Amino acid sequence: MAFSKFQHLVLGAFFLMILPYAVAYDTLDPNGNITIKWDIMSWTPDGYVAVVTMTNFQMYRHIMSPGWTLGWVWAKKEVIWSMVGAQATDQGDCSKFKGNIPHCCKRNPTVVDLLPGVPYNQQIANCCKGGVVASRGQDPSSAVSAFQLSVGLAGTSNKTVRLPKNFTLLGPGPGYTCSQAKIVPSTIFLSADGRRKTQALMTWNVTCTYSQILASKNPTCCVSMSSFYNSTITNCPTCSCGCQNKNNCVTSASQIKSVVGMNSATGLTSPVLQCTEHMCPIRVHWHVKLNYKEYWRVKITIMNFNYEFNYTQWTLVAQHPNLNNVTQVFSFDYKPLIPYNSINDSGMFYGLKFFNDILMETGPDGNVQTELILQKDMNTFTFKEGWAFPRKIYFNGDECMMPSADQYPYLPNSANTNTLASAIVVPFLLLVLLAF
Template identity: 70%
Template sequence: MEHLFSSSVRGSIAKLSTSTILLVFLLSCFTFTSTEAYDPLDPNGNITIKWDVISWTPDGYVAVVIMYNFQQYRHIQAPGWTLSWTWAKKEVIWNMMGSQTTEQGDCSKFKGNIPHCCKKDPTVVDLLPGTPYNQQIANCCKGGVISSWAQDPDTAIASFQVSVGRAGTSNKTVRVPKNFTLQAPGPGYTCGPAKVGKPSKFISADKRRITQALMTWNVTCTYSQFLAQKTPTCCVSLSSFYNNTIVGCPTCTCGCQSSKTGPGTCVNPDSPHLATVVSSPSKSDNTPLLQCTSHMCPIRVHWHVKVNYKEYWRVKVTITNFNFRMNYTQWNLVMQHPNFDNLTEAFSFNYKPLTPYDGLNDTGMLWGIKFYNDLLSQAGLYGNVQSELLFRKDASTFTFDKGWAFPRKIYFNGDNCVMPPPDSYPWLPNGSSRKFISLVSPTVTLMVSMIFFFA
């Protein structure tokens, strides 16, 4: 009897465990959010900080620090990068070129020569353009702005020189700094520990001599959109010539107008007090002042299927800025669509294919033409840029049916934009009467049925 009771209990627990696991799995599918530190469209993208010790001093060393932005489409815009770390011992910074620390710290223990910085955890920023030449080194003094690698690899680099004291004067006594933190300009980057590697080598200007660093360590920083901001920063709207429906951004994509704080702060563009609000002293901070919309996103990207030709089809792309306090310099757009392998022309944007995987060419990067539309102005009359894209048709894949003509993913300045749900896309007239059934409903129904079946 006891054996039968034990078996029955074990069977009930097993069924309960199965149903519990299924329930947890179901909930996790709809509630857990990834930090997205890995970007499938830029799998090798990161910012690498290389620290080269180039000479010894009586109490430390002189090093050149170089930041390489190996991200294909994510750049660092104004007010620029901020780099901080924690010294492993009691180091001080005697002097810097090409950058400066934001605080000097307590240097009262020093007599005579006063260090540039005595803080245990210094914070370094780039110098501004126009800095005197005797304070510059190569690739410095851009106000912290760094281009993305695909847009301009020559300006995707920043550097500065630092003279460190009380640090040791040999490879055995020098300790690498810890706890590197990169703000660009806000949060979002996570930096790993500094790793000592092979010394960097340098080729002389006449290319006849090679020298090398006395010691080198590297730090790798990766980006997570979830860490950068808790809400999305852009959304996508869709339309087409074959359907009168304009599919707008989902309501409250980036916030709601009823919110008391954060993304809910907005102003009506027709407000008579608009100029006063926009020019208020508080605009110096990075808090966005948005135009009131249903989606409350700073950026909206609109994809319009414009014309259908015999062998081609044309799309119009418009980027609209709804932020009254932000001008986007060196903006870029990344789009994923299977017909990008046959893009014929981008009429007023620069274009570059992104092919992180061999044999797959479905992603393109677009950005503005210098001195023409590389600046996306703040919200208002000039707060938009636009271009048209001409695609050649592939008879084996081309169709306007089932939303094929619309993009799969869109990124603005490296952040993933929220797409409308697929069942709301503009459909062909002969398919307009079909019932749109969300995939979420049958999935939930199936999972719940499985729970009750195993229970």
């Protein structure tokens, strides 16, 4: 059926309208979001005391150092009298108050987590981690952050309290879009022994979803490839992560002082990158290492090219049809991801705690590696046409730039699976025979 020019315009407008929502949808983590729950626990003479809980329901995207920043706009003329477990970054103009001065008088406060080690009387449960929040798939027990605040000039009942508006979440950079606050059934709390229930006086939720397009106009990582059956190394595409930092990159650590790393407008540290053709902070290398009769082996290396940043609690997600038959993973933890369509072709890798969970800055320690053994499905397995390489790679929740398919290490025309296996087994047998 042919479309008229008018119909094409209507369809175009429709797709433009849904684009902001479509790009936030992640097929590998369709239910991933950060939910902010605001529980009013008690009333005060001019307001209330509330506990704000931030829960990361994303399977493989965490909030890394320097941590989250949460903001909102008060509906009336509320102030924050005090906070436990967090602090406002700016007190604002509190000149109209005499004697007892509020913690923050701004109509649009910005709040950050406290650092570890603060005095006990300034802490509540799940606070004070420097704003670092693990992904739910990696460490559910560390996927929560919380703080308490006492709000004044706010109303003292469910009928007089007004919900804050225009929530914003930085984690630590941009990328999150938050919904408006919505009143939900009051939270039920259990006592430590599980024998007594208490209920929040009022509860509202805010849901924040992530979009890589909003976070950065360029990718933040790239993928290179190699194989035992081809001497060619497929490098990351040139300027995979954009070449806007090409004039500020450094070739050695001694040049770092000549590069300005602090962005005065945002207060965030911009990357000080090692000079490369791809200009990415992170490169992931996928090497098809060995071929056995019923199994094959892959080596994955993650390299950090940022001179000023250590990646803590990093995650790597790979999409490949043979990940449904992972037999063994070395050096990393591994967890399958079952996306919405229930096809088990994706998995999450992350570092072992206190061993390789921190990816150090560029240099001798600026890489982590793993190897995995996968069992072949003889109906689908092949080395032809780049089948052995991943379909997608994500690092810390952002999709990496892949080489074009025609650049993948190709299988020599004369080779097949059996001869490849023989090429490995025969030299090994010769070495064994010579040993005797």
